[in-house]
Amino acid sequence: MKVKKLILGYYNVNCYIVSAENACFIVDPGADFKSIDSYIIGEKLKPEFILNTHGHYDHIGAVPQVMQKYDIPFYIDAEDEFIITDPDKNFSSIFAGNPLSLTTYKLLDNKDISYFREEKDIRIYKMPGHTPGSIIIESGPYLFTGDLLFRGGAGRTDLIGGDSKSLKSSLKKLKQLDSSLTIMPGHGANSSLEYEISNNYYLSSDFLEGEDTWL
Numbered sequence: 001m002k003v004k005k006l007i008l009g010y011y012n013v014n015c016y017i018v019s020a021e022n023a024c025f026i027v028d029p030g031a032d033f034k035s036i037d038s039y040i041i042g043e044k045l046k047p048e049f050i051l052n053t054h055g056h057y058d059h060i061g062a063v064p065q066v067m068q069k070y071d072i073p074f075y076i077d078a079e080d081e082f083i084i085t086d087p088d089k090n091f092s093s094i095f096a097g098n099p100l101s102l103t104t105y106k107l108l109d110n111k112d113i114s115y116f117r118e119e120k121d122i123r124i125y126k127m128p129g130h131t132p133g134s135i136i137i138e139s140g141p142y143l144f145t146g147d148l149l150f151r152g153g154a155g156r157t158d159l160i161g162g163d164s165k166s167l168k169s170s171l172k173k174l175k176q177l178d179s180s181l182t183i184m185p186g187h188g189a190n191s192s193l194e195y196e197i198s199n200n201y202y203l204s205s206d207f208l209e210g211e212d213t214w215l
């Protein structure tokens with residue numbers, strides 16, 4: 001398995017292209033279709049689907065172009081449907097000058113699932129907080145954490161649908177996963193779960209068991 005990280009768009013979103021042999025799936029194609037496409041072409045990959053950690057604009061900006069060119073499905077958790085279909089809620093109307101309302105997608109069914117587990121070695125964990133439909137994705141040694149967990153940080157909860165109590169529960173759940181997993185966040189540098197458990201305040205007992213909430 002090979003993972004290519006592309007840092008895209010004004011918000012420097014991390015888009016990941018996960019490939020095995022010449023098949024691949026794309027996590028969070030947030031902007032700059034040309035960069036995504038030229039990597040796919042250069043590596044002679046065949047995209048099979050898009051799988052998003054959540055529905056904010058900086059993570060979905062290039063979804064329509066990728067879907068159109070490669071005729072592949074776009075998967076996102078059902079609880080972020082209200083975000084991807086509403087330019088005000090996904091912030092494309094405010095920040096992008098290019099209102100984006102996605103109309104073609106496949107909804108994941110709102111729980112921890114082994115949706116692709118059998119064939120694809122992909123496990124999805126439901127992790128609400130940053131948005132109601134936030135998920136994280138485990139595949140091989142990698143854990144794609146979207147905007148739930150960053151190196152040294154955690155996702156904000158002051159945007160539409162954000163909830164700090166849910167975020168805290170999700171971080172507790174994340175802390176139970178295999179600590180040898182490599183963290184591939186939605187923004188910023190990679191890390192390991194082991195490092196974050198030791199160094200990230202938002203995974204500490206002080207934060208997780210305390211009254212503090214994250215905005």
Ligand SMILES: [Fe+2]
Pocket residue numbers: 054056130147
């Ligand atoms: Fe986000």
